[in-house]
Amino acid sequence: MRVSGGEGCCLRQSRMISTLPDPYILTARDLACRRNERSLFAGLSFAVSGGGGLALTGPNGVGKTSLLRVLAGLLRAEAGTVSLAPALPDLDLPQRSVFVSSRDPLKGALTVHELLAGWQAMVFEGEGGSVEGALQAFDLAALAGVPCAYLSSGQRRRVSLARLKLSTSVHRPVWLLDEPTNALDAAARSRLAAVVGDHLAAGGMVVAATHDPLGWPDLAALDLGAHVVHRQAEVALA
Amino acid sequence: MTMINQLANPTRFMALSGRLLPWIAGLGAVGLVIGFYGAWFSAPADYQQGETIRIMYVHVPAAWLAMAFYTVMTISAVGALVWRHPLAEVAQKAAAPIGACFALVCLITGALWGRPMWGTYWVWDARLTSMLVLLLIYLAIIALWRTIDEPTQAGRAVSILTLVGSVNIPIIKFSVDWWNTLHQPASVFRMDGPTIHPSMLWPLLICAIGFSLLAVALHLVAMRTEIMRRRIRTLTILAADRADRTAGMAGYGSAAE
């Protein structure tokens, strides 16, 4: 099976070619994943090109989060490969992607500004993003000096997402988002949609796991439910 | 490597180990009978230690096996981490309680032997102390096994702990020996020396071989049990998932009506 960015994405791509001669292509081949003896999916292949993206759908437990973790290099696939073209010599996919999991890596004792400055120094150093830009993009300027312990869940989610702007679409073209709109209100959702739109326009790509329709243009849908392997009584040693 | 791969296939392993097991256990039993006969009737009593020397025929093989099983675990840990082989994990998990038991047997027989020799059940002799620390490491490894539910994850964590432990064991041995000479300049008595009379040596070797075969048989049984346990676990999970799916479809059906 092959999913490319969809119609809209191809139009956008042709527009981008003048500025980006080599569009990024994320390719997954024959991915299989197994967690706790459960086969999640197998034989999964797809390609996503810059300017487009994938919306992963399917019922609970089909492996949406696991697929994102495989793409982010955090989980070993049981089989198959993932690659990002054009390849760079010393940077692997984890260093060329931003993965926003459903957990918020916030530290209650740090202020929002300290937290983001820490992420920038520890993870996104020299990648062209700025803490101020990240605060601005998610409307967090007013919260910059507030300790994370005081934030509501929607605010925590926005801080979590703000890491997307600590790098640039050139350094980290692949965005991997797990239920990105959870806990976000309408205003925050449209902020996120704008940030994602800029990223796609700059040649980046998005893979998002979602239950709700995201309402973002240029995303092809991939129903992981169709790739689940239901093992019958096949017994294997874990 | 193909040969090892074939042996390492769990199904093949079950078949082969099932056939070998009675032979190994039988040979071990014969070895122990001959060895114990030699130890009781053939070997002389020690001119210094008298009849208590006969504890040696259990104590020394137990000490060897306690160390040998840690070596088995170390090799299995490398197999589990480097080749990610499930059978290596199983071998390592099955070895830990057996090694711990031999360490315990070694300590108990050492204490029983020490009573007539030292006048007390326990002195902080360097060898016994090192064996006690080895038992503690075995217990830590078993504790880690029992804490992580998911077998593969537990296997990797325990493999790392086993390797860290195997790097540490020489350091601990060196430290305990150093500490022992610091506090006890004259060694009280040697548990086993290289100068052992042949009439004592052959029963000891046969006992050691008998105990080793018994240990291998126990290890095989434990590995087979662990493989069965994992199969049951997998089947239970698959059955639960299937039941859940069927219930879900039934739910859809009734909602549509």
Next chain:
Amino acid sequence: MSGFLALVRRDLALSLRIGGGASFALVFFLMIVTLTPFAIGPDLNLLARIAPAILWIGAVLATLIGLDRLFQADAEDGTLDLLKAGRLPLEGIVLAKCLAHWLTTGLPLALAAPLFGLLLAMEPAGMAAAALSLLVGTPALTFIGAVGAALTAGIRRGGVLIAIMALPLMIPVLIFGVAACNAAVGGTIPFATPLAILGALTLIFAVIGVIGAAAGLRQVD
């Protein structure tokens, strides 16, 4: 390098602020020093003789404090996933976190040892030796504990398990730490011998601990 320092700074800030518990280890250390005379009686000669043992056992136990959250907190809230996306290898992450842990645990214990030595009727030479041996030896304790912390990062109730895993491996450090303190106030061996071995142990455990803990964190997924 700046990523490394940023991680050390962040961990220090987190442990020094409210909810961080930087002072717990020191308070716990003081508790052990205080409890021992109640257990064995206020015999100053006896206390002076076993003071190095009390200080070192206190240090070993106090090091365990905070170890259970060393990696678990970051593994739970997803910070570890984020750190893995940076250019700092996992070994660097482990080293940075161990350094921060030692700065808030081992270092204060070493600095407070002379003061607590007063309570145990130690001689000045003994106090200096205790401080020096703790300074050299406590990093080894942190590195050993880091392996246990990494192996239990993904599970709840890891605290006691870390102690069970780490304590047997800490025995060599305890042996040479106490030996160094004793050698400073008498005995047959020169002070430098156990201290040098203690330094060697710290270096060995730095390697084993960092590699082992990084391997442990790799399998947390």
